[in-house]
Amino acid sequence: MTINCKGTLVNLSSPKVMGILNVTPDSFYDGGRYNDETALLQQAEQMLEDGADFIDVGGYSSRPGADDIAEEEELRRTVEATTLILKNFPDALISIDTFRAKVAKENIGAGAAIINDISGGTLDENMIPLAGQLAVPYIMMHMKGTPQNMKQMATYDDLLKEITFFFSQQIAKARDHKVNDVIIDPGFGFAKNIEQNFTLLQHLDHLSILDKPILAGVSRKSMIYKTLGISPDEALNGTTVLNTLCLQKGANILRVHDVKEAVQCVNLFGRMTGEK
Template sequence: MCKNTLLPVNTTLNCGGKLLDLSKPAIMGILNVTPDSFYDGGRYLQGQAYLHRAEQLLAEGASVIDIGGMSSRPGAGIISTDEELKRVMPVVEAVCKRFPDAIVSIDTVRAQVATAAVQAGAGMVNDISAGSIDTGLLPAVAKLQVPYVLMHMQGIPETMQQSPEYRQVTEEIMQFFTAKLAILRNLGITDIVLDPGLGFGKTVAQNYRLLKDLHVFALAGLPLLVGLSRKSMVCKVLGVNPVQALNGSTALHMLALLNGASLLRVHDVKEAKEVIALFEQYQTA
C-alpha cells in the first residue's frame, strides 16, 4: 500500500485564509486555559505561560492550536459566557498576534465565544456539542465561514459518563452524523471535520469499538479528528493516571491513523509527530 486509502480526497480546509492540508495526517495541539481540565488544568494560567505553550506546540509540529476555556472532562459543569470569554479571549488575541501564521481553533459550544475568537484571528470552531447547547452556534459558524469540527456526545459533560447506552454505537453515531451534516450543509457550512467523541458519553468498550470502526466514518468523505490523548480509555485499561498515560496514548494514535484519522488532537505533539512519521514510512512499504 503506497498511501492511506482511508484518508478523504478533498482535505484542504480554508481556516480564515490559512490553508490546512489534511491529505496527510496532522496534529491539533491542546492549549487549555481552564483551572479544572483533567490533565493540564491550571497549568497555563499564570503570566504568559500560554504563549510559551503555544510556541512549544508549534515548534514540535502542531498544525493547529486548539484553545479552550471550559473544561469538558466527565462531571464538569458549564461556566458562564462572561467567564469563558474572560479566559479565552486574551489568549486567542495574544497567540494570534505572536504567531500570525498559525492556525488557531476555538474550543467552545457558544456562538458569542466563537464569533469573538474568529474576529480576533481564530480560523476554526471545535464544538463538542454539535450545536445542541447554544442553538445560535451553527448559524454563527455559517456566517463566520470557518471550518467546523462536528463531534458526537451523548448527554452533557456533567452527566455523560453515567451509564451511556447504545444499541450499536458505531451505527448510531453514523446516523447522528448523517442527520447533522444535512443541517450543516443547509446552513452553508461546507468545511467540516468529523469527531466521534471518544470519551464523551461512551464506555471503555464503546470507545475501542469506535476506534476500530473509524473507517466507517471515513466513508462520509470528510476528515476525521480523533481526541484520545491521556483519556480514561487509556488509563482504565493500563491502570495508570493521565500523567502516566503518554505511552498508551501514543500506541492508540497509531491505531487511529491506521484506521483513517486525519487530525490527532493531543497534549504531546512531539510524540504524535513521531507516530505520524513512522505511520507514513509504514504506508510506503
C-alpha cells in the same frame, strides 16, 4: 480533504496534529498549567516548534462532571488567550474549543480560524448557522447530554449506527447553512464507556462513509489510563499506541496534549505508507 483556514488551504489527506491548550483550572490533565501569560506563550511556542498544525484553545473543561461556568468567564479566558497567542505568533492557526456560539464568534473575531464544538451543534442552535456565516471550518463532535451528565448517557442499541446517524443529520444541517468545511470527531470518552471507546476505535474507519475528514482525540484519556491501571501523567506511551491505531483507521487530525510525540507518530506512519 482541504480546508480553508483564513485563506490558508490545509490539506488533510496527510494527517495533521492539533495541540490542546486549555486555559482552565480544572481540565483532567493540564488544568491550571497555562493560566498566566508566560506559561501560555511558552506552551504555544513549544507546540509550534514541535510541529503543531493547529492550536486548540479551550476555556471550558469538558471532563465528566466538570463544573458549568458562565459564558462571560469562558469568553474572557479564551479571547485573552487567542489574542495573546496571535500577537506573538501571527501565523498560528487556532481552533476555538467551545459549544457556545457567542464564544466562537468572539474568538473568530480575535483571529481564530476554526470552531471545535464538542456538542456538534446540539447545545447552541446558533452554532452551525454561525459557522456558515463566518465561513470557517467546523469540527462537530458526537456527544449525548452535557459534560455534567454524559456519563449517565452511555447507552446505545447500536453504537456505530447511532453515531453515523447523528453525523448524517448534523452534516445535513451544516450543508443547509453553507458550512463548506466540516470535520467529524466521534467523541472518544464523551457519553461512551471504556468498552464503547474501544469498539469505536476498532471501527473508526466505518465513518469514512460520511466522506468527511476525521479528528481523533484519545490523548491521555481514561480508556488508556484506566485500562492500564496508571494515571493520566503516565499515559503518553498508551496515547502514542492509540494514535497510531487511529491513523491506521483513517484519522486525519490527531488532537493531543503532546505534540512532539504525535508529530513523530505521524511521520513514522507516513514513512510506512509511503507518504513524504
